[in-house]
Amino acid sequence: MRKTARYSALAAAGLLALSSLTACANDVAGTASSKGDGKGTKVKIMVGGLDKVIYLPAMLGQRLGYFDAEGLDVELLSEPAGVQAETALVSGQVQGAVGFYDHTLDLQTKDKAVESVVQFSHAPGEVEIVSSKAAGDIKSPKDFKGKKLGITSLGSSTDFLSKYLAVKNGVNVSEFTPVAVGAGPTFIAALQKGAIDAGMTTDPTVATVLDKKAGKVLLDMRTPEGSQEALGGPYPSSSLYMQTDWVNSHKDTVQKLANAFVRTLKWMSTHSSTQIADKMPADYSQGNKILYAAAIESSLPMFTKDGVMPKDGPETVEKVLKAFNPNIKNAKIDLSKTFTTEFVEKAAG
Template structure:
């Protein structure tokens, strides 16, 4: 089977471009595809995957897999699409617009309570990779989540994983979800702009947005969950976050394709574990660094500890996620969740090499 490589990129006008480290792929839906359908035997399968922000370091394996040519090597024609928040990737998946989503594992639990069978098939990480940033003007009066009361806190979108984690940190520290205001500001330039203008007092975001904020001295880190240790301190255990998740029905009816996707992504995770942040940065699209390769490589370096090297769900990870969600989400708190149906290791366990 012969595959022809092709790469396309599309950025739709939407949000005002700002000269910052974060890439424009986060401002509007974008696409990038690798490979074309096979010829002759008809087995080449086109797969669309929606990513909750292609340029976010927490979702780096998606674009990196394409750039390394691993989709092509598996005979897949993968089209990567991008939306600013993981909750939008979830919506695209359940509506049937795409076959897979790269986003946080916690969406699989939330969707189960809504009657949707969705499962993580490759677990990219065992920590959230998220950082709670506080504006410099509020650095003295927000010294812990106990101070969230009455504050405006930025999240990527309502119902997003940043929304979930912010609410958990508040409730865990004695602040009810009705005592602060979550503000959907996306990530990248829109998050930074909201912080500069005072539209938010702080908020939860990821690299490279974090690196840009710190470089510009616009805010300070309050809680760092980019490492397993940081995750345990803030959330009480490993928190599997970024993953490839898909509708269970599609997985069961396309096992050969899912196995190829698992092969490609696990190969990328292993590659990441044996290369430096600078080497990884060099493989990514040039515009992701926004002219500052050193800062971008630094952003990757600080986030690298969150990634697994085998795509396997971390032990006790699903239980941590369930406990976190039950702390503030009444739908999940009163629901009986079958965690065994929210992820599978069937495919990553068959990956060789």
């Protein structure tokens, strides 16, 4: 089954990522978080936050040596938000991006063909956190009216999902204020200082917020069940997506990437969160390996075991985006061009 597509390059506010490992979009602007070994076919991949658990397969695959085993020299770069990873891909700075699948739909409306080639997850992995101060005022998304809601950046998937949850619960997107606060320390500080009343983020930020008692969970979308309850179906999120023209002209390289990522996903499904944490860079645990392992444990249900797009997943994403995004609401989206299972099916075989 062949599939393909794209998503929108929206302006992203300058944000700080969770850890010091965050790098810039290109070699001139910053330093790569993880360089390849200089051998094999060179591939640059931009990740929307290398230390975010939702994108864990990227660094884990590198640490397990699976890219090297495929004869690839993969250089992982990091930006604090998925929309910035998408921008790097569309501008040609990198060959692949690790970010949310929903970008592919919006980009299609802008005549840009991008497709998910490996689907890491079937749930968003996102959590809506309410600050301890505002917990009494916000009991559900119906209470978003007049509130300041934290997102990673404007045009990000957290922005999209926040808008959908509001609209679904009777709150117009003009009735609340989205605030770009990034993830990690910047998100937590915004929550503690009252710069936001609530916000959407992922692990390990979620685990740290709860550990500091800075906020409470309002909606948990780290599991397929949580995705079903909040969004009405499976929500394919983190993925490896690439420009369709590049995929079609570099099938051998794409297949090797798919082989490495599917192998990584299978490894994750047969190992504990502690074993996974042990493989990751020491900096990712922020000095608390037990808390980091707990964060991984909470998010493990979101990941697929084979990299295959979940059944009805693209339709759920389209429904969510059509609820508030005028570009998609009034456009005819060819979902078959937003992803492909060609490479993961061969990898599984």
